[in-house]
Amino acid sequence: MDGVDLSIAEAEFLALLGPNGAGKTTLVEMIEGLQKPDSGEILIMNRHWKGNETYLRRHLGISLQETRFIDKLTTTETLRLFASFYGIGEERIAEILELIRLQDKRKAYTVNLSGGQRQRLAIGIALMNSPSVLLLDEPTSGLDPNSRREIWDILLHLKKNQHTTMILTTHYMDEASFLCDKIVIMDKGKILAEGTLEELLTRNQSDEIIEFNLEGNPEDLNLKNITWLRKMNWDADRKKVTLFVTKILQALPQILEKTSSGKYKIMGLECRKMTLDDLFISLTGRRLID
Amino acid sequence: MLQLILIHFREFIREPGIIFWSVIFPIAMAWVLGIAFSKQSELIQQVVLIENIQEQYPPLREFLNNSKLIKKEIYGENVSCFEKTLASDKLGKTSYRFISTNWDHGILLLKRGQVNLILKEYPDSLQYFFDPVNPQAKTAFILLTSAINNEKLVYETATISPLTQKGNRYIDFLIPGLLALGAMNSLLWGISYALIEMRSKKLMRRMVATPMKKSEFLISFFVARLSIAIIEALILCTFAYFYFRISLQGSFLALATIFLAGNIAFSGLAILISSRTANSRIGTGLINLVTMPMMILSGIFFSYNNFPEFAIPIIQKMPLTMMADSIRAVFNEGSGIIQVASNSAILTGMGICCFLVGLKIYKWY
Numbered sequence: 001m002d003g004v005d006l007s008i009a010e011a012e013f014l015a016l017l018g019p020n021g022a023g024k025t026t027l028v029e030m031i032e033g034l035q036k037p038d039s040g041e042i043l044i045m046n047r048h049w050k051g052n053e054t055y056l057r058r059h060l061g062i063s064l065q066e067t068r069f070i071d072k073l074t075t076t077e078t079l080r081l082f083a084s085f086y087g088i089g090e091e092r093i094a095e096i097l098e099l100i101r102l103q104d105k106r107k108a109y110t111v112n113l114s115g116g117q118r119q120r121l122a123i124g125i126a127l128m129n130s131p132s133v134l135l136l137d138e139p140t141s142g143l144d145p146n147s148r149r150e151i152w153d154i155l156l157h158l159k160k161n162q163h164t165t166m167i168l169t170t171h172y173m174d175e176a177s178f179l180c181d182k183i184v185i186m187d188k189g190k191i192l193a194e195g196t197l198e199e200l201l202t203r204n205q206s207d208e209i210i211e212f213n214l215e216g217n218p219e220d221l222n223l224k225n226i227t228w229l230r231k232m233n234w235d236a237d238r239k240k241v242t243l244f245v246t247k248i249l250q251a252l253p254q255i256l257e258k259t260s261s262g263k264y265k266i267m268g269l270e271c272r273k274m275t276l277d278d279l280f281i282s283l284t285g286r287r288l289i290d
Numbered sequence: 291m292l293q294l295i296l297i298h299f300r301e302f303i304r305e306p307g308i309i310f311w312s313v314i315f316p317i318a319m320a321w322v323l324g325i326a327f328s329k330q331s332e333l334i335q336q337v338v339l340i341e342n343i344q345e346q347y348p349p350l351r352e353f354l355n356n357s358k359l360i361k362k363e364i365y366g367e368n369v370s371c372f373e374k375t376l377a378s379d380k381l382g383k384t385s386y387r388f389i390s391t392n393w394d395h396g397i398l399l400l401k402r403g404q405v406n407l408i409l410k411e412y413p414d415s416l417q418y419f420f421d422p423v424n425p426q427a428k429t430a431f432i433l434l435t436s437a438i439n440n441e442k443l444v445y446e447t448a449t450i451s452p453l454t455q456k457g458n459r460y461i462d463f464l465i466p467g468l469l470a471l472g473a474m475n476s477l478l479w480g481i482s483y484a485l486i487e488m489r490s491k492k493l494m495r496r497m498v499a500t501p502m503k504k505s506e507f508l509i510s511f512f513v514a515r516l517s518i519a520i521i522e523a524l525i526l527c528t529f530a531y532f533y534f535r536i537s538l539q540g541s542f543l544a545l546a547t548i549f550l551a552g553n554i555a556f557s558g559l560a561i562l563i564s565s566r567t568a569n570s571r572i573g574t575g576l577i578n579l580v581t582m583p584m585m586i587l588s589g590i591f592f593s594y595n596n597f598p599e600f601a602i603p604i605i606q607k608m609p610l611t612m613m614a615d616s617i618r619a620v621f622n623e624g625s626g627i628i629q630v631a632s633n634s635a636i637l638t639g640m641g642i643c644c645f646l647v648g649l650k651i652y653k654w655y
Contacts, residue, residue: 081297084292
């Protein structure tokens with residue numbers, strides 16, 4: 001971690017977005033009290049970890065990256081084990097089973113659950129104590145689209161119906177933008193940008209993107225002369241031109257005019273709003289998922 | 291706490307492999323070794339006789355006069371063996387098997403452990419080749435020379451009284467050792483391996499991220515493994531009682547005390563072994579590093595008194611030796627609580643020390 005300064009409001013759903021090795025897990029585990037920072041301080045619900053461990057453990061819900069359970073325990077037995085640490089009874093276990101949609105797997109050994117089901121079980125355990133703060137470390141990493149969607153549904157349900165503060169780490173743009181109120185972009189242990197999706201995009205001059213494939217050299221087209229152009233990227237491997245423009249309606253006719261002679265063939269012309277992916281590239285010079 | 295204890299029992303019951311290794315295997319081992327060493331079997335002395343038609347030693351030829359000519363594939367193709375059996379009402383039957391072959395093949399058989407001795411004939415003498423440090427070779431030499439020279443091994447003035455009553459048989463020596471060995475394996479593998487695996491799966495990290503009490507977590511391992519070790523010991527004792535008629539000659543309280551102390555010692559050791567590593571292969575190596583020397587040296591299968599004299603005081607201080615010796619004393623010598631008090635106290639103290647050190651350096655996250 002390098003000079004991380006971050007605050008999360010009560011009932012806010014925050015995404016820590018960054019590629020592998022960005023420091024998301026380290027930051028989350030520091031918040032969870034599983035790693036100690038060399039310096040600085042962490043306050044959760046206005047309490048430090050020191051002297052408040054039992055209180056904070058009672059109020060935090062945690063889903064670690066890639067937790068495996070005891071192979072020959074059933075789903076219910078695993079939930080019951082964790083429930084016993086909080087002094088929680090059978091009623092809540094039944095509620096959790098319903099919430100994570102594993103009622104039909106309640107007697108299945110955890111070793112026989114699919115990746116998505118295991119991840120739902122991990123979330124169920126994290127929700128066991130009805131936590132005030134829920135920390136989810138890459139809950140959908142490595143899952144197929146259906147399983148990801150099922151987990152999103154659970155998290156959206158929580159967002160709507162509970163008053164839980166949630167922190168989620170992910171390297172999926174769509175996950176962060178779909179689920180979370182606030183996004184923090186991280187790389188190499190630093191926070192590069194934070195805010196709502198709109199704020200992040202607006203703060204970056206509200207760029208719009210014109211993208212197309214080009215046969216030939218973009219230098220010859222003199223695209224840099226286009227008014228309202230802020231930045232141009234040329235991906236020589238994919239022969240793709242990406243233009244970051246501030247006024248798309250004025251910029252587009254100029255491009256079409258430059259290519260109308262037929263000397264330069266353009267294909268797959270696409271106009272769109274700037275995405276988190278584009279923002280990440282403009283901030284770090286690399287893609288989120290390489 | 292109850293749920294933590296229950297997970298161990300559920301794992302134990304639901305894994306057929308664990309039941310085999312912890313219940314059936316010790317019984318099978320006791321049965322095989324008990325049978326092997328309690329039934330008097332024919333003693334076979336196998337020696338290589340170097341083929342030499344020109345030079346023969348007459349007394350040996352006379353001895354081999356009415357021997358049987360047999361073929362045994364295990365010594366090689368077309369190798370002839372002469373076998374002669376001598377019976378003694380005091381020592382039982384002894385068969386002498388002479389494998390007639392050349393020097394190079396004889397050395398090969400010796401290297402493979404199929405024979406302990408090579409014999410070369412001269413017209414007026416016999417030459418014996420063997421390792422004098424090897425006790426089996428020495429026995430073969432003594433038996434063979436007396437047999438060839440037609441000397442008596444047991445004179446009329448010597449009487450041999452077989453000791454087969456309770457407490458003196460090999461099985462009486464073996465069963466207490468197996469009880470101690472079973473407890474060691476159950477505790478060290480059951481606790482250390484499970485803890486290391488939980489750490490490597492990040493399950494331990496997940497569990498300590500709840501309000502679970504760390505002490506309860508570790509105590510649950512001890513309680514569950516102690517209960518399982520008691521069940522395993524009871525099954526082995528029941529088998530030994532009904533099959534070999536072994537019964538406790540000393541006090542039950544003494545047996546319970548030393549058994550509990552041994553379990554405390556091995557639990558502490560298990561916590562210490564598993565305190566740092568999250569790699570199950572390193573864990574397996576560490577557990578083997580602790581268990582293997584004790585299995586070999588602690589006199590579980592055979593007395594440790596055959597080891598060099600300087601090593602015996604060290605061997606006697608090993609936890610498995612202390613536990614096995616004390617259980618043996620309770621079973622076979624009628625020892626009571628006073629006789630096992632010292633070993634029990636040392637084992638308990640050792641267990642507590644290992645536990646405290648392990649806890650101090652324990653890697654929870």
